[in-house]
Amino acid sequence: MKIESRSQGAVMVVEVNGRLDAAWADLLLGTVRDLVREGHDQVRLDASCLEYLSSAGIRTLLKIRRELEAVSGTFGIGPAAPFVQETLRMSGLEVLLLDEIPPAVEAQPAAGGTPVANEAAVAAAAGTRFEPHVLAASAKITVTAHAGWRPWQPLLDNHCIEIPLPRPRFGLGIGAAGRDDSDIRGRLGDFVAAAGSVAWLPSDGADRPDYLEQNERFLPRLHVIQALVGEGDFSHLLRFSPAAKGDCVNLSDLYEQVLQTTRADAAAMVCLVEVEGLVGAALARSPGWIKESDQPGQFPELREWLSFCGERVHPQSQALLVAFLCRDSAHPLAAHLTPVPARPGLLAHAHAVVFPFRPLPQGVVDLETSVAAVFEDNTPLGLLHLIEDDRPLVGLGESSFIRGACWCAPVHPALEIIT
């Protein structure tokens, strides 16, 4: 089979020539998914040269339609060879057929947010196009720091606190879900919380993160020994996408964009991003096991306690990222952040939980709906505390992203600290 795609206004036309059967269906699905990744959400299949359509092919067409509808896109078949029309009608799937390729639908202005006319922000990071939208201009995030435990001291009973993490709270830190403090002592790991979902990587040898989702009266709760928790409305939504194929944005550039957009020295952000590559570490052993005689922060003992990714991981996956950042070392938040080597003076703390790729609708999207959809469809693949590896020559660099949506807001200067 031969597959060719061409742009016709806002519509991408995919022309298929040959047999659409079980052997070729995945190739068509992959081609359309690549187009969706590139931001094309209006796809038409030109099936005029299609010679054969099996049930596997029909199933793929339905799958493509479903995936495009999930991102508010459209999919249809037209023109189609007579036998294709006949086959689809007999299968009761004439809904897929279009009489002709419709005129291009112009991109609609985003609903629910006001685009910001800020050319500097739009073109700031080379290779990436940023589109800031104002959600609630004066909104600020109140941050609570639970700082009972600091690396790498032995864990005491009063270091652990149980906190509810329902929407609209979001946060990151070290914790675990369980009955009580003694139950979670051996499983404490890095966590990410946003929009009523909490994911954490248990450090008891588990290979994948576990998660809790808010559901009716069930509120996710976590026992934490260290956490930054934000609460409040986001002032902006920052959408970003590559200016050209292959472009991506580094985490530190994204930080800079967030601070510029929010016009703040300290900000909090929650992002859903398509990953180019992540660099980070995660707890490999629970801090609950640290003894007075241990030196977990020292090499080589550190190997037992932390796991480093070793290479750029999770390319082309989707990540839910939560970060707190500030460039004012006098801000109370600064004490809970670490320096960002790529941006001297900037301090940040970011965790990301990774899922299989799922396209995100364009324009202004709702945080809660988007995060709920990510958790609903997939099981998390990994979770990392993001690190910038600035070692000369061999360093892995920093995490970078292809496109995404970043909800952000300035952080209220009064930080509540619970120790």
Place this chain on the structure above:
Amino acid sequence: MLDLRQIRKTFFPDTPNEVQALCGIDLLIPEGTFAAIIGTNGSGKSTLLNAVAGAFELDQGGIHIDGREITTWPEYRRAGLIGRVFQNPFAGTAADMTIAENIALAMRRGCRRGFGLALHRTARAEIAERVRTLNLGLENRLDNPIGTLSGGQRQALTLLMATWRRPRLLLLDEHTAALDPKSAAQVAELTLTLIRQEKLTALMVTHSMQQAVQLPERIIMMHKGRVVRQYEGQEKDRVRAPDLLAAFDQVRRREQLDPAVAALLAKQYG
């Protein structure tokens, strides 16, 4: 039951080529347990099997089978307790001898040899009966040289020979790795059948994560001469091939955490 206590082996000690092949391995495989050993190249999987089979002397540690210490036993003496199948289908059989003659040798493994008839009628009938259970149609070809068989057929016969006298321990050293996928699946299936039927204690080295997940009751993961992780019980039932690959990744990543990375993490993690 196989009981390994702190076994150590270093090849070419005190030379530039020194290799610490086994670094103090403790392992207890209970009676009737089928365990698979997985690991990267050079992790010590096959060395561990060779150590148990008696291919070399240990530097330190003890090997016990069913309570008997066999650490100092020579290889031929251990053969009375241990059945073994190698990766190469041509390694465990004599190509010029017939199927029946090869099996006759296996029937007497570990026994005192005499001048009796090599193959009397009863023994031949027993051989035909047992070979029939392989479902390979070889019971009618007992007088054919074993060298005329395919790799898969030959490995199936080797497996049958290795388990003929119900060994106290069966060692399988990547015994399906040299076979085509269909033959490998058949031999793997036969392996499981024989081990379950005879309730054998078995140790299998494999590079196939699928095999490690599907066949044994326990998975032992080795790296650089050490057992780094074991899966058994419900954890073994839960684990899938990608989980094993992820676990290997974890081990590899741990090694990449050198002093420079440690300094990086000290600054940025916390």
